[in-house]
Amino acid sequence: MSRVTVCARFRPLSSKEIRDHRDGSGVCVRGIDAENFVFQDDKEDEFTFSLDRVFYEDSAQAAVYEFLALPIMRDAVNAINGTIITYGQTGAGKTYSMEGPGIQDSDEHKKGLLPRVVDGMFEQIRSSKDMARYTVKLSMVEIYMERVRDLLDLSKGNIQIKENKNQGIQLSGVTEVPVSDSAEALQHLCSGLANRAVGETQMNMSSSRSHCAYLFTIQQDSVKDKRVKTGKLILVDLAGSEKADKTGAEGRVLEEAKTINKSLSALGNVINALTSGSSNKANHVPYRDSKLTRILQDALGGNSRMALLCCCSPSTSNASETLSTLRFGMRAKHIKASPRASEVKSAKTREEPSSETKDEKRGRILEKMKERMSNEDIKMLEEVFIQEGIIFSLDSMEEVDTAYEDTVSKTVISLHQTVEKLQVKVKKLEAKNKGIQEQALRNHESDRLGRMSRFISSWYASFFTS
Numbered sequence: 001m002s003r004v005t006v007c008a009r010f011r012p013l014s015s016k017e018i019r020d021h022r023d024g025s026g027v028c029v030r031g032i033d034a035e036n037f038v039f040q041d042d043k044e045d046e047f048t049f050s051l052d053r054v055f056y057e058d059s060a061q062a063a064v065y066e067f068l069a070l071p072i073m074r075d076a077v078n079a080i081n082g083t084i085i086t087y088g089q090t091g092a093g094k095t096y097s098m099e100g101p102g103i104q105d106s107d108e109h110k111k112g113l114l115p116r117v118v119d120g121m122f123e124q125i126r127s128s129k130d131m132a133r134y135t136v137k138l139s140m141v142e143i144y145m146e147r148v149r150d151l152l153d154l155s156k157g158n159i160q161i162k163e164n165k166n167q168g169i170q171l172s173g174v175t176e177v178p179v180s181d182s183a184e185a186l187q188h189l190c191s192g193l194a195n196r197a198v199g200e201t202q203m204n205m206s207s208s209r210s211h212c213a214y215l216f217t218i219q220q221d222s223v224k225d226k227r228v229k230t231g232k233l234i235l236v237d238l239a240g241s242e243k244a245d246k247t248g249a250e251g252r253v254l255e256e257a258k259t260i261n262k263s264l265s266a267l268g269n270v271i272n273a274l275t276s277g278s279s280n281k282a283n284h285v286p287y288r289d290s291k292l293t294r295i296l297q298d299a300l301g302g303n304s305r306m307a308l309l310c311c312c313s314p315s316t317s318n319a320s321e322t323l324s325t326l327r328f329g330m331r332a333k334h335i336k337a338s339p340r341a342s343e344v345k346s347a348k349t350r351e352e353p354s355s356e357t358k359d360e361k362r363g364r365i366l367e368k369m370k371e372r373m374s375n376e377d378i379k380m381l382e383e384v385f386i387q388e389g390i391i392f393s394l395d396s397m398e399e400v401d402t403a404y405e406d407t408v409s410k411t412v413i414s415l416h417q418t419v420e421k422l423q424v425k426v427k428k429l430e431a432k433n434k435g436i437q438e439q440a441l442r443n444h445e446s447d448r449l450g451r452m453s454r455f456i457s458s459w460y461a462s463f464f465t466s
């Protein structure tokens with residue numbers, strides 16, 4: 001079971017924070033290394049946090065992409081679902097991390113996760129095109145005031161969320177545009193983003209007033225065995241949590257803030273329910289409490305690799321919000337994920353009603369076993385399996401890749417040896433066969449000569465006696 005990757009990113013101090021800084025406000029974070037840092041709250045209490053990676057104010061966009069998004073994007077192209085989420089207080093750097101200064105901005109250095117994911121995805125597709133034919137479809141929705149709006153077709157202002165037994169959460173009737181290369185995808189993303197609800201608050205000149213989800217469906221038709229696999233990759237730029245007194249919100253902006261905070265609380269509740277320790281099925285997970293948690297149900301529920309970027313302000317003036325963002329991240333780290341290919345079917349049977357797949361059956365049996373066993377039993381069983389090489393320790397997908405490559409190369413070597421042995425055997429058989437043929441020929445010749453001499457002798461005998 002792969003963990004959720006959780007990272008924190010501290011942006012540079014804003015000009016307002018620098019001004020506050022001169023008035024005695026400070027910086028609430030002290031880095032230890034790439035995974036650990038000390039956080040100081042407004043009462044000067046210190047907390048040490050350990051996450052999968054911490055990005056400090058000078059970290060490059062490329063570094064965030066390579067650590068957090070690249071492995072998930074690669075898996076999605078190989079039909080393993082993935083979700084990447086930016087989370088944090090308003091003005092903490094979520095949109096900057098996700099988009100960069102602009103989706104089509106040419107500054108390589110500042111490009112955000114989304115354009116990098118798009119470029120990387122099409123690059124990987126290009127390099128695998130001899131093995132499979134790929135079809136990529138893009139959808140884009142925002143959740144604004146608890147309504148799901150189609151950003152690629154504004155006439156669809158209230159998309160319904162449906163659950164399908166085999167395909168999971170579906171957005172009913174959402175626009176799906178086929179995209180064949182990076183430039184085309186970025187063009188559509190740009191038009192969609194122009195439709196996103198953005199407003200000005202005291203905390204952020206350009207504040208996202210909605211949660212925005214970018215959904216890529218990557219279908220892979222294998223050239224060799226005609227199997228069809230689909231991977232879903234979802235990137236989510238959440239709206240920021242905010243305190244009305246700090247943002248100076250009133251009227252519509254205040255209503256937006258209340259709805260945003262409510263859905264973020266719902267997200268927190270879902271994560272609490274998922275990580276509250278009991279693996280008992282009766283433990284209710286309140287996915288239906290908000291559109292956000294409903295859309296993220298598959299990702300949060302385990303059928304997806306997930307990465308969470310906790311965006312934070314480094315200023316003590318925002319310490320309490322930063323602490324709650326980091327605590328959210330720590331909680332999310334304990335979500336268990338068991339990502340799998342979302343669909344694997346043969347092209348021939350594509351339209352047939354689907355029954356339980358092997359993966360589903362295995363999952364169901366494992367769930368039953370888990371219900372009956374204690375956590376201790378499961379851990380011990382896992383250890384035995386890992387030691388026996390029956391399963392791999394899934395601390396990272398790289399380990400799975402390495403183990404897979406090991407097995408493949410061992411198999412290839414053993415096949416080579418078998419082929420060599422067979423070649424020697426074939427040569428021996430050929431030589432033996434040649435000997436047999438020559439012997440047969442010699443036998444045949446002597447037999448023919450024998451018959452001829454017998455005929456001549458008998459002819460002579462009959463000639464001279466007659």
Ligand SMILES: Nc1ncnc2c1ncn2[C@@H]1O[C@H](COP(=O)(O)OP(=O)(O)OP(=O)(O)O)[C@@H](O)[C@H]1O
Nearest residue numbers: 011012090091092093094095096204207208239240
């Ligand atoms: N890592 C960074 N390096 C430089 N500037 C950054 C960084 N992160 C954020 N910023 C700047 O901080 C400001 C706020 O960032 P951004 O709009 O991304 O916040 P946000 O979390 O998306 O806020 P909201 O929830 O209100 O939409 C922007 O001007 C952005 O350019």
